[in-house]
Amino acid sequence: MRKREIFTRGLVKENAVLVLMIGLCPALATSATVRDGFGMGLAATFVLIFSNVIISLMRKIVPNEVRIPIFILIISTFVTIIDYSMQAFQPDLYQALGVFVPLIVVNCMILGRAEAYASKNSLINSILDGLGVGFGFTLALTVMGVIREVLGNGTFLGITVFGEAFRQSPVIFMILSPGAFLVIGILKALINKYVKKEIS
Amino acid sequence: MKSPALIFLGAFLVNNIVLMRFLGLCPFFGVSTTVETATGMGMAVIFVMTLAAWITYGVFHAILLPLNLVFLRTATFILTIASLVQLVEMFLKKYYRTLYSAMGIYLPLITTNCAILGVTFLNIDNKFNFLNGTVFAIGTGLGFGLVIITFAALRERLDLAPINPSLRGYPISFIAAALMALAFLGFSGLFGLT
Numbered sequence: 567m568r569k570r571e572i573f574t575r576g577l578v579k580e581n582a583v584l585v586l587m588i589g590l591c592p593a594l595a596t597s598a599t600v601r602d603g604f605g606m607g608l609a610a611t612f613v614l615i616f617s618n619v620i621i622s623l624m625r626k627i628v629p630n631e632v633r634i635p636i637f638i639l640i641i642s643t644f645v646t647i648i649d650y651s652m653q654a655f656q657p658d659l660y661q662a663l664g665v666f667v668p669l670i671v672v673n674c675m676i677l678g679r680a681e682a683y684a685s686k687n688s689l690i691n692s693i694l695d696g697l698g699v700g701f702g703f704t705l706a707l708t709v710m711g712v713i714r715e716v717l718g719n720g721t722f723l724g725i726t727v728f729g730e731a732f733r734q735s736p737v738i739f740m741i742l743s744p745g746a747f748l749v750i751g752i753l754k755a756l757i758n759k760y761v762k763k764e765i766s
Numbered sequence: 767m768k769s770p771a772l773i774f775l776g777a778f779l780v781n782n783i784v785l786m787r788f789l790g791l792c793p794f795f796g797v798s799t800t801v802e803t804a805t806g807m808g809m810a811v812i813f814v815m816t817l818a819a820w821i822t823y824g825v826f827h828a829i830l831l832p833l834n835l836v837f838l839r840t841a842t843f844i845l846t847i848a849s850l851v852q853l854v855e856m857f858l859k860k861y862y863r864t865l866y867s868a869m870g871i872y873l874p875l876i877t878t879n880c881a882i883l884g885v886t887f888l889n890i891d892n893k894f895n896f897l898n899g900t901v902f903a904i905g906t907g908l909g910f911g912l913v914i915i916t917f918a919a920l921r922e923r924l925d926l927a928p929i930n931p932s933l934r935g936y937p938i939s940f941i942a943a944a945l946m947a948l949a950f951l952g953f954s955g956l957f958g959l960t
Contacts, residue, residue: 739948
């Protein structure tokens with residue numbers, strides 16, 4: 567497969583959240599605002615790329631029988647790094663994301679890429695795959711964050727968009743939990759209607 | 767400090783793990799096709815969640831805190847839960863065949879269920895003692911069981927409903943979950959819990 571294809575596949579065609587429907591918990595929980603969604607996406611991308619790198623480099627020496635616990639340990643190392651770095655450098659974001667930062671470790675997207683891709687492919691391809699899947703995840707969370715923050719809070723990254731009157735009484739339901747389910751449901755329906763046929 | 771009864775109600779209804787905290791969504795959508803499978807999954811979650819809360823409480827307070835190894839929390843908890851699930855599965859298979867046949871096949875799925883790991887982290891973050899941690903885990907597990915079983919009942923009906931083909935499957939399930947979450951928002955403020 568060509569290098570560009572490896573990257574774009576995870577970004578659009580096999581988008582983790584909107585097409586494959588994995589990694590749903592952080593996608594729904596942290597997409598109430600653009601900043602949270604984008605921050606969560608980048609944190610998961612960081613873990614994904616570095617775990618892909620290490621797993622790809624170690625793919626010839628990891629015994630097949632114990633590969634899953636080893637992958638989990640490698641992933642949890644990078645989760646701990648991002649957990650403590652975010653706590654130190656972005657305390658506001660860390661507060662907003664809460665328990666979902668350490669929970670990146672059980673994001674099936676990351677273990678899935680380790681098992682299905684990085685443990686079988688070369689270093690360069692695994693990095694490209696991690697970048698594609700990670701940015702696809704970030705893209706999905708940011709799109710949801712934009713929709714929910716603009717409608718539910720009347721702002722975009724904290725800047726008022728539809729004027730002060732809407733800012734005072736927005737569709738609050740969108741930033742609460744029902745809004746998350748509704749937005750992803752409608753996005754998925756639109757994808758089924760307009761995109762899926764072209765993909766398959 | 768909140769009383770155990772309030773912690774239970776908060777975990778069970780007000781801050782429902784699936785609809786309000788967004789944890790355990792994979793089994794919520796994946797294993798809720800029939801009421802029967804949803805019941806098995808719900809039972810397995812309640813059981814493992816309580817055990818995991820006990821074990822990780824012991825690991826955290828007896829090993830990680832005294833040795834100043836709190837930064838290893840993520841790695842130790844996930845490995846502890848993974849081995850706990852394996853152990854429970856083998857134990858049930860050998861000694862409690864009926865229980866095993868009811869929830870055995872759901873146990874391996876639980877290892878990567880973020881609800882279990884999430885509850886053990888929340889227990890630590892909320893600085894719960896042993897009793898409150900247990901109550902929180904049981905309440906959360908029951909809350910999970912309640913919504914997954916009702917949601918499965920909803921989905922059995924949805925499968926037969928005449929709807930637009932592009933809404934079939936996931937999209938309509940998400941929209942149904944949105945309506946359930948809206949109903950659960952009604953619980954917020956109950957007994958002053960938020």
